Amino acid sequence: MITRRDLLAGVAAFSGSAAASFMLPGRKAAAREVIATPIAHDTKKLFLDLAERPTALPCFNGHTLPLWTFQEGCLYPIVRVKLGERLDTVFKNDLPRPGEYTSIHWHGLRIPNDQDGVPFMTQQPVNPGQEGSYSFVPPDTGSFFFHTHCNTSEHFGRGLIGAIIIEGDEIEPPDAEYVLMMKDWRVSPDGKFLPFTTDKGAAKAGTPGTIRSVNGESTAVFKVPSSANVRIRFYNVDVTRISEIGFENAEAAIIAIDGNGLDPLPLVSWRMGPAMRVDLLLRTAPEGGTIQLVDYFAKEPVVLAEFISEGPAKRTDKFVATPLKVMPFQKVDVANAKHIPFIFSATATGAAVASFSESSGIHIGKLCLAKRTFWAINKQAWPGMTHKDLGPPLAVLKSGESYIFDLQNTTPDSHPIHIHGHTFEILSSNKPHVPPHRADTVLLRPNERIQAGVVGGAPGKWMFHCHIIDHQEAGMMGYIEVV
Ligand code: C2O
Ligand code: CU
Numbered sequence: 001m002i003t004r005r006d007l008l009a010g011v012a013a014f015s016g017s018a019a020a021s022f023m024l025p026g027r028k029a030a031a032r033e034v035i036a037t038p039i040a041h042d043t044k045k046l047f048l049d050l051a052e053r054p055t056a057l058p059c060f061n062g063h064t065l066p067l068w069t070f071q072e073g074c075l076y077p078i079v080r081v082k083l084g085e086r087l088d089t090v091f092k093n094d095l096p097r098p099g100e101y102t103s104i105h106w107h108g109l110r111i112p113n114d115q116d117g118v119p120f121m122t123q124q125p126v127n128p129g130q131e132g133s134y135s136f137v138p139p140d141t142g143s144f145f146f147h148t149h150c151n152t153s154e155h156f157g158r159g160l161i162g163a164i165i166i167e168g169d170e171i172e173p174p175d176a177e178y179v180l181m182m183k184d185w186r187v188s189p190d191g192k193f194l195p196f197t198t199d200k201g202a203a204k205a206g207t208p209g210t211i212r213s214v215n216g217e218s219t220a221v222f223k224v225p226s227s228a229n230v231r232i233r234f235y236n237v238d239v240t241r242i243s244e245i246g247f248e249n250a251e252a253a254i255i256a257i258d259g260n261g262l263d264p265l266p267l268v269s270w271r272m273g274p275a276m277r278v279d280l281l282l283r284t285a286p287e288g289g290t291i292q293l294v295d296y297f298a299k300e301p302v303v304l305a306e307f308i309s310e311g312p313a314k315r316t317d318k319f320v321a322t323p324l325k326v327m328p329f330q331k332v333d334v335a336n337a338k339h340i341p342f343i344f345s346a347t348a349t350g351a352a353v354a355s356f357s358e359s360s361g362i363h364i365g366k367l368c369l370a371k372r373t374f375w376a377i378n379k380q381a382w383p384g385m386t387h388k389d390l391g392p393p394l395a396v397l398k399s400g401e402s403y404i405f406d407l408q409n410t411t412p413d414s415h416p417i418h419i420h421g422h423t424f425e426i427l428s429s430n431k432p433h434v435p436p437h438r439a440d441t442v443l444l445r446p447n448e449r450i451q452a453g454v455v456g457g458a459p460g461k462w463m464f465h466c467h468i469i470d471h472q473e474a475g476m477m478g479y480i481e482v483v
Contacts, residue, residue: 033323033325033326034171034323034325034326035325035326035327035328036083036141036168036169036324036325036326036327037083037084037168038082038083038084038085038168039082039083039084039168041084041085041086042082042085042086043085043086043087043088044081044085044086044087044088045088045089045090046079046087046088046089046090047089047090047091047092048070048071048077048089048090048091048092048104048162049070049071049072049091049092049094050068050069050070050091050092050093050094050095050102050148050160051068051069051072051094051095051096052066052067052068052094052095052096052158053066053067053068053069053072054066054067055067055069055075055159057075057185057213057216057217058216058217058218059185059211059212059213059216059217059218060185060187060191060211061191061211062191063187063190063191064191065185065187065191065192065193066158066193067158067159068095068155068158068159068160069159069160070091070160070161070162071162075159075181075215075216076159076161076162076163076181076215076237077162077163078162078163078164078165078179079146079162079163079164079165080164080165080167081138081164081165081166081167082166082167082168083138083140083141083166083167083168083169084137084168085137085138086135086136086137087134087135087136087137087138087164088133088134088135089104089133089134089135090131090132090133091104091126091131091132091133091134092130092131093126093127093128093129093130093131093132094128094129095128096128097128098128099127099128100128100150100151101119101125101126101127101128101150102119102125102126102132102148102150102155103117103118103119103122103123103125103126103132103148103149103150104117104132104134104146104147104148104149105117105118105146105147105148105149105420106134106136106138106144106146106164107144107145107146107147107275107418107440108142108144108145108258108259108277108423108440108441109136109138109139109140109144109164109166109421110139110140110421110422110423110457110458111136111137111138111139111421111458112136112458112460113421113458113459113460113461113462114460115134115135115136116420116421116460116462116463117134117146117148117149118149118420118461118463119149119150120388120390121390121461121463121479122460122461125150138164138166139327140166140259140260140327140423141166141167141168141169141259141261141324141325141327142165142166142169142256142258142259142260142261142279143163143165143179143233143235143256143258143259143277143279144163144164144165144166144259144277145161145162145163145164145235145237145275145277146161146162146163146164147160147161147162147237148160149463152239152469152472152473153196153197153207153239153469153470153473154196154197156183156196156237156238156239156469157185157186157193157196157239158193158196159183161181161183161237163179163181163233163235165179165233166259168325169256169261169324169325169326170231170324170325171322171323171324171325172322174228174229174230174231174281175225175228175229175230175314175315176224176225176228176230176231177230177231177232177233178222178224178230178231178232178233179215179233179235180214180215180220180232180233180234180235180293180304180305181214181215181235181237182212182213182214182234182235182236182237182238182241182243182304183209183213183237183238184208184209184210184211184212184213184238184239184240184241185209185210185211185213186207186208186209186210186211187209187210187211188210194210195207196239197469197470197473199353199372199374200353201240201470202353202372202374202470202471202473202474203346203350203351203353203354203374203474204354204413205240205242205413205414205468206239206240206241206468206469206470206471207239207240207470208240208241209238209239209240209241212302212304214304214305219303219304219305219306220304220305220306221305221306221308222305222306222307222308223308223310224284224307224308224309224310225284225309225310225311225314226284226285226286226287226288226289226309226310226311226312226313226314227283227284227285227286227287227309227313227314227315227316228283228284228309228313228314228315229281229282229283229284229314229315229319229321230281230282230284230307231255231279231280231281232279232280232281232282232293233277233279234272234277234278234279234280234293235277236272236273236274236275236276236277237274237275238274239274239468239469239470240274240468240469240470241274242271242272242273242274242297242414242416242443243271243272243295243297243298244269244270244271244272244295244296244297245269245270245272245278245293245294245295245296245304246267246268246269246270246293246294246296247267247282247291247292247293247294248291248292248294249291250282250283250284250285250291251266251282251283251319252266252267252280252281252282252283253265253266253267253280253281253321254267254270254278254279254280255279255280255281255321255323255324256277256278256279256324257276257277257278257279257437257438257439258276258277258278258423258438258439258440258441259277259279259440260326260327260423260437260438260439261279261323261324261325261326261327262323262326262435262437262438263323264281264321264322264323265435267280269296271297271443272443273414273415273416273441273443273467273468274416274441274467274468274469275416275418275441275467276416276439276441276443276467279324281321281322282307283315283319284307284309285307285309286309286313287309287310287311287312287313288309288310289308289309290306290307290308290309291306291307291309292305292306292307293305293306293307329423329425329438329455330400330455331425331453331455332402332403332404332425332427332453332454332455333402334402334404334427334453336402337402337403337404337453338401338402338403338404339403339404339406340395340403340404340405340406341378341406341408342377342378342394342395342405342406342407342408342417342464343377343378343379343408343410344375344376344377344407344408344409344410344411344415344417344444344466344476345375345376345379345410345411346374346375346376346410346411347373347374347375347376347381347475349373349374350373350374350375350474350475353374354374372473372474372475373474373475374471374474374475375411375466375471375474375475375476376475376476377394377464377465377476377477377478378394378478380394380478381475381476382465382472382475382476382477382478390461390479391478393461393478393479393480393481394464394478394479394480395480395481396480396481396482396483397454397456397480397481397482397483398456398482398483399456399457399458399459399482399483400455400456401455401456402453402454402455402456403453403454403455403456404427404451404452404453404454405424405451405452405453405454406449406450406451407442407444407448407449407450407451407452408449409444409445409446409447409448409449410447411446411447412446412447413446413468413471414443414444414445414446415443415444415466415468415471415476416441416442416443416444416466416467416468417441417442417443417444417464417465417466417467418440418441418463418464418465418466418467419440419454419462419463419464419480420462420463420464421457421458421460421462421482422440422454422455422457422462422480423438423439423440424438424439424440424442424452424453424454425438425452425453425454426438426439426442426450426451426452426453427451427452427453428450428451429448429449429450429451430448430449430450431445431448434450441467456482457482458482459482459483460481460482461479461480461481462479462480462481462482463477463478463479464477464478464479464480465477465478
């Protein structure tokens with residue numbers, strides 16, 4: 001039987017030697033890092049057609065729902081590009097609602113600002129019936145994804161998400177690879193989409209889904225080679241869910257976080273907010289055995305996926321995770337970096353809505369919300385749900401210079417904080433759980449304070465926001481300008 005791991009009271013639970021590297025403030029003897037180099041100079045063509053496609057996913061229990069997807073016949077397209085390859089994308093907006101404009105954001109890719117896909121800010125949006133295009137060479141290997149940056153809770157809520165994988169980071173190829181996309185769906189018992197966002201949800205931890213899924217299944221089942229080392233690219237692409245994943249009775253290691261390779265960390269469990277990814281190397285069970293991937297953060301642990309071993313054993317050696325090649329990053333110059341505080345807070349309205357809905361049965365509408373701004377960064381709440389009205393930037397960085405973002409969460413909720421076009425170098429936290437690593441989205445726990453190094457990237461305006469979409473759309477969003 002699966003029992004909930006004692007996560008919050010958790011430091012003692014993590015003190016076993018296998019897990020010790022989770023807790024160390026610094027990495028242990030860094031393995032010699034092998035640099036990933038481009039291996040191809042081809043151009044790859046991608047066509048995406050954003051449209052409504054009624055679909056009966058296995059997790060929908062017999063119901064058919066009007067999904068919005070990027071391609072016919074697949075829930076989440078998986079785009080694979082080799083490091084060094086150019087990706088030319090043409091997309092058509094065939095969404096069924098007048099005025100439903102789009103643009104595509106390539107989450108985590110450090111590409112030029114005009115390819116970043118933020119409507120009004122980095123490009124004009126593409127209206128229904130029209131086409132748009134992107135062309136870039138992804139500079140880093142890893143597991144990334146793409147999504148629109150408009151009416152985002154509905155677009156995510158209907159499934160408009162795809163994975164983009166930049167290959168070229170493997171020193172030793174795994175015996176197999178699997179991509180797992182975890183997402184909840186907000187569906188009524190009679191099989192209709194519920195409102196994708198609510199004020200009550202937006203003022204708290206987000207508007208939760210009602211059905212869990214991985215790759216559209218309640219429990220995703222994979223037939224895997226026996227006693228093998230398999231790579232699992234696990235994505236949290238939900239709009240609100242925080243999960244803490246781990247395997248029952250298996251040896252596994254974290255080999256990359258948000259696509260960035262690191263010295264393999266033995267996996268006990270790993271907490272992930274929306275938009276965060278982790279690459280795992282798992283030693284599968286002997287023939288006939290099954291390993292379960294479990295979310296321990298849910299009230300009751302939930303089995304997300306099963307890996308059933310088939311066929312002859314691939315390996316007999318002891319499990320040792322081979323690291324991935326890493327990209328040559330410019331390290332943050334900690335000694336000379338400028339510190340910039342970012343305070344993530346609830347607005348007075350947000351706090352009122354959060355407590356109001358808890359203590360009374362009165363409808364929130366009675367609060368007469370003039371603006372739906374429940375959250376703020378440095379007391380600035382992003383105005384409205386679109387990107388039309390740009391206020392001043394939250395900070396101005398110089399390209400190539402080092403900064404330390406002092407991320408401070410003053411709320412009782414967790415916030416996965418994401419920066420466009422840059423990679424954070426997570427340096428330290430006032431909570432003892434995060435090893436130093438690189439990431440484009442970092443989970444800021446209640447009252448946590450994290451020091452995240454940033455080297456000013458390509459010039460332009462780069463969004464900086466919470467990836468709980470309800471929070472993003474209710475004020476917890478801003479932008480950083482790089483000059
Ligand atoms: Cu997934 Cu503004 O980002
Ligand atoms: Cu948030």
